[in-house]
Amino acid sequence: MKFVKASVIALFVLIGNAKMSIAQNATPPASKYDQHKVFNPLFYTTNGNEYRTAGGEPGVKYWQNRADYKLAVTLDTAEHKVSGNVEITYTNNSPDKLPFIWLQLDQNIYREDSRAEATSVVTGGRFTNKAFTKGDEIKSVTVIQNGKAEKANFIINDTRLQIRLKDTLKANGAKLSIKIDYAFTVPEYGTDRLGRLNTKNGWIYEVAQWYPRMEVYDDVLGWNSIPYLGSSEFYLEYGDFEYSITAPANLVVVGSGELTNPTEALTASTIAKLAKAAASPSTVTIRDSSDINSKSFYPNKANLTWKFKCINARDVAWAASRSFIWDAAKIELKSGRKCLAQSVYPIESSGKDAWNRATEYVKHSIELSSRWYEFTYPVATNVAGIVGGMEYPGIVFCGSNATKGGLWGVVNHEFGHNWFPMIVGSNERKYAWMDEGFNTFINDFDTDDFNKGEYAETQNVQRIAKAMFNPNADAIMNTPDVIQNNYLGFAAYQKPALGLHILRDQILGADRFDYAFKTYVKRWAFKHPTPWDFFRTMENVAGEDLSWFFKEWFMTDWKLDQSVKEVTYVDGDVTKGALITIENLEEMALPVVIAIKEANGKTDTVKLPAEIWERGSKWTFKYKSTSKLVNVTIDPKAQFPDINTSNNTWTGIAAKAVPAGVTANSVIDNYIKAIGGADKIKAVKDVYITSIGTVQGIEVISTLKLKTPNKMFQEISVPTMNMVPLKIIIAGDSVSMQQNGQVTPLPAAAKASLLANAQICPEINYGTATLSLAPNLEAVGDAQAYVITIMQESGIKITSYYDEITGLKIKEVTNAGSSELSNYQAVNGIKIPFTRKAEMGGQLIDFKVKDAKIDSGLKDEDFK
Structure with missing residues (x-):
């Protein structure tokens, strides 16, 4: 998202x-720092087990359940309605018998009587309904088990559907199938995750959360049946998808995965253009504005059925519109595997600084982010529409008005989600930072590298510190629905990303961090890690006790305030060396980087590890100076979130009165x-x-x-x-x-x-x-x-x-x-x-x- x-x-x-900030006492406070809290040895409260090891990897008996889907729906553009059916084959790989199963009915968030509506603030917000629908209209539910098809005994509670099984689903690989006939109206504004946009050439439909989906049953919580309230995203099982969309023949339909019936849905000319694009490193036009009203672009039918397949995914989404301009290009992966980048957008979004560059952005986003783990889908599709930015496997929805660096940023961010949480399947409903924060972190590398840093900007971390660590800040380790709306951008995105940068650049170094981070991705690809699996992997692979850092950065709202207290000289002689005393005034401990300048012009940088703060809130170290010091500055490159930089510099030059x-x-x-x-x-x-x-x-x-x-x-x-x-x-x-x-x-x-x-x-x-x-x-x-x-x-x-x-x-x-x-x-x-x-x-x-x-x-x- x-x-x-x-x-x-x-x-x-x-x-x-x-x-609007109220004045604070100008008198410097006494240090709040307590090394016993920071370096407390009891961070991990449980041991590793046969499911998840102490070293942070899946154990010898790790399991996860599976959900395979077959879907067939029709889009009614007159009623803006999707109707059809889904067949889910559910495999219980757990060691537990399941007397009931839970599914998600996310469209019910758009009902006027939804729990999300009841818990929305009166002033509204991004995830608040602007209009209402009937939600998921469930027509029938059938369970096929042990060779028998029977009408299901089910209840619907807000965005959840529970099926109470007649025969308990056995453990260790037993299967059942569920068939559901359903329908829903596509809302015009779907809490910025789906919706429809009216353009001069017709509606753009961005359709997601469009079928009943299995809840996750795991070894951590059993059924993860938290209701869908808006801010919190999703936690889904992996499986294979086969789905079809029947729509008016003058619509272009794109979706997660691969189109399996191109000869039925596309003309020979369009297929040839796609083949050209699949071999071209630069963008090729598949459908331009002149094709929108050209009958030769469409097969001569009233309706068309578009069939897609997506393998080993946790979800699928699709989009449809008559208004789409369509272009594409080749994605070049290091393994040699072929993929296609493509974008669809209305003529209103075109322009050399706008969506005409969208496919270029898609291509490079996929190629650059594949440094962590190779992209797994055959097609990467970017859709312009009403949704400001939302991600699904192999397809993303981005704002139709985005341009320049804003368009690059949203495209890169949404496709970055194909690594977190599409490949590494963390629980977004509980831990937004494990997808948003990790994704924001990898986006930074892509932006630095794209087109020689066309949109790269160096962030001054000191400047953001007061806002990120404001008095009302929430700790990262909170569910998104608990985090205050105006802080979610920090708690889910920026603060975890900054923490990873500090971990990489200031604590572990690039080599150890990158090796550990890639190991985490590889270990948990298409699996369900918890925060503790990430923490343990980083510690074990990097070979470093990081529990103090994970505790203060992710679990607390502690702040950082490092200061230079004083400079003296050994025996009062500047040639014998300087004694520099620094202080830690707030509760957080981090390494210290200090720039030093002597009167003779010599400059140097001293780096001290966070472990100096194990001794208390003050630290004195000897610097081998040969002349008087004229400047000592903590964090000269503004890479740490110090909330009070007024005490970061000591100078030997008297201030002008x-x-x-x-x-x-x-x-x-x-x-x-x-x-x-x-x-x-x-x-x-x-x-x-x-x-x-x-x-x-x-x-x-x-x-x-x-x-x-x-x-x-x-x-x-x-x-x-x-x-x-x-x-x-x-x-x-x-x-x-x-x-x-x-x-x-x-x-x-x-x-x-x-x-x-x-x-x-x-x-x-x-x-x-x-x-x-x-x-x-x-x-x-x-x-x-x-x-x-x-x-x-x-x-x-x-x-x-x-x-x-x-x-x-x-x-x-x-x-x-x-x-x-x-x-x-x-x-x-x-x-x-x-x-x-x-x-x-x-x-x-x-x-x-x-x-x-x-x-x-x-x-x-x-x-x-």
Whole structure:
């Protein structure tokens, strides 16, 4: 599943919380660190057994059950309905007799009386129903067992169906078959996992969770019958699929696996084009826009049946539309096995920066991710439609409006899921991080390598730390439905991915990590691992006790704050070496990377293992210096999630003191003069600024309107994704905020802060705030800046930096992030920054002003 992109969602969360953080005590706290908690020896609470070994691999008696499917359905485009039947052959390989069996009826989530609907917040969300259907309409259920076919004794409870067997299904390989006749209406919006999109050439149907599916019975929990509520995804048995889709003949149908009746469903010309594409490393057009209305493209029939086969898979999905443009290319796997990459999309999605490159993205996503384990399906199909991003074996659904880096990101992410959880079949219903986090991790390597890093960006981990480790953060080891909606992007995607990067780059090294990680994939390919199987595999294969890391990173909400406490010299002599003392102030332990610079120009980097923190919260080490140290910096490349970087650097150079006579008020007065003067500012009636930035190739537009008195409209939009992550409207004392279209309740302090800042120049009215000027100037880039802390009556704290020479504000910091301001230009006599580098979601985004107007005549209706 796509969370837009993990870092992009994190960005949107931070945007929505901008300037709303309550001030914290400026006095450095005492260390919270306790080495006994971190390095507690009792991490593993059970021993290995004959099913799952202590070393993390399937045991000699490991088993899993199997479900093979035969499906035949018809798509009624007038009623938007799928109807037909499924025959499931279920094999009980367990050592247990089964008196009953459980199936999933996922379409029941779309019923008005579903448990998911009852547990959805009133403000809605991505996984909330926007309309209702009748769910799975079960017409008949038959059990075939011991050579007899009998009407099943079954009950339906929300998204589960239980069959109470007349004869207990025996252990160790016994089989039975289940036949179900059913139907359901395809919802227009299927909680961003399936649905239909109306285009000018017809509906696009993206169909998934479209048949009753077996629940997993395993050696860990028995039946895994957690209801489907929306956020949590799936846990499925493996088997072989044969399925057919009957639909109007002018539709193109694509699905998981391989089309087995091409001569019946396709014309000879289309088959020839597909053969050409299968041999071509570059994209070949199979069906262009001129074919949509051409009768020669379709066999001369009213309806066609498309037949597919997918071997050793946990699921299948399909899509159908008259509107599809279709192109394809060859996937080149190192083993020499042939695969096909293909994309289908409406003409509205075409373009050289859009879906015309989709097949190129599919091809390289599969080839690059195969470094971990070779892709197993014959075809990789990408479908443009209403679903923003969702994955199924060999087929993915991606947003039809995605372009540039946004399209690469979603295609790469969704196809990465063919490794996690399609090949490595973890329990997504419980452990989202085992598919989303692992997938986000492998996506990073693909993006670095694709087209010489076309969309690669280096993430500053320090910048994302405050958001990822915020006071309300959930631990990774929670079910997705428990994790708060605005933190799921961190808990399921970014934090586990970052943990793997730290494990690889800072703890184990690339060689040991890669060998262990590939071993994990190979061991558990087409099987059902638990978190403990992953932890044990990584430890045993890499040869390292990692229990301390797995505990703190996955099981807790602990934070990291490493600091340089002091530097002294042996016997007071700089030539005898320096004694550097570092501290661990928060609960998490990680290795330490320290950059050191001496007065003689010598530089060095010292790396210390996490085990130094086994001794306590302070550590002193000797550095063989030959001259005075001038700089000691922890984490110089910003690779660790340190929540407080203000204590990461020690310098031997005295800070520049604020000159005598300079006060906070005089600095503010100089700023007001620098941008135009109080009289001109007070005379301004309205301001209208539009700025554009990008996040990993995705264009983000910022719109700001201000009008006196006390009117503001602020909107952050992502046009290619049809998203409005943030909208704030202020009219007098009324303050409303929406995040991703949902009304967000605001505490009184946040409202007060927004009201205080909804002005042309907030500094004009700082009379009600408490201002404090730092005793020393601080460097911001090449400039020296006065640092003023503004404590508002609401308790909100803002730190602003004003250039010592120009008087202009060049930086602003809140607990939610920071902004660097530059390139001031005059608009109607008032200087405004035309470049704003905003630190949001761990990204430093350059917003460039596209248009700025002062006194353009904004009306009250512009603030709605």
